[in-house]
Amino acid sequence: MDCKPMSTPMETNLHKLKETAADSELADSTLYRQMIGSLMYLVNTRPNICYATNALGQFMCEPKQLHLVAAKHILRYLRGTIGLGLKYDNVDLNLHGYTNSDWARSVVDRKSTSRCCSSLGSAMISWCSQKRSSVA
Incomplete structure (x- = not known):
C-alpha cells in the first residue's frame, strides 16, 4: 500500500508555480513586496485570498515575473468581487x-x-x- 500523502490541487499548483518560475526572469522585488504587503493587509477583511497570498509570500526573496503576474491576478479578482463581503449574524453567541x-x-x-x-x-x-x- 502506498503511504504517500495526497496533495491538494492548491499544493500541486504551488509546486508547479515553483517549478515554472525557475525559467522565468526576475521581477521588480520592491514592487512585488509592496503588492504582497498590501494583500497581507487585505487578508484581515478578505480571508478568501489568504492561501494565495501566503503562497506568493513565500517567494519574496527572489520574485520571478510569474509570481508578479499571479499577484496581479489576485488584484484583478479583488476588483471584480469588490461588492462581496462577509455577513455576520449575532443570533447564536457560542x-x-x-x-x-x-x-x-x-x-x-x-x-x-x-x-x-x-x-x-x-x-x-x-x-x-x-x-x-x-x-x-
Whole structure:
C-alpha cells in the first residue's frame, strides 16, 4: 500500500508555480513586496485570498515575473468581487475553536502547517496559519 500523502490541487499548483518560475526572469522585488504587503493587509477583511497570498509570500526573496503576474491576478479578482463581503449574524453567541495540522503535506518543502480558528456566533474572531520551521 502506498503511504504517500495526497496533495491538494492548491499544493500541486504551488509546486508547479515553483517549478515554472525557475525559467522565468526576475521581477521588480520592491514592487512585488509592496503588492504582497498590501494583500497581507487585505487578508484581515478578505480571508478568501489568504492561501494565495501566503503562497506568493513565500517567494519574496527572489520574485520571478510569474509570481508578479499571479499577484496581479489576485488584484484583478479583488476588483471584480469588490461588492462581496462577509455577513455576520449575532443570533447564536457560542464560542467555537478548531485546530488542524497537515503533517508535512507541502509538496514544495515537506514542512507542516498548523492552523487554528475561533468563532463567536457566526463571526470569525481570530484565525492563524503557521508553517513550521523544521521538516516533520
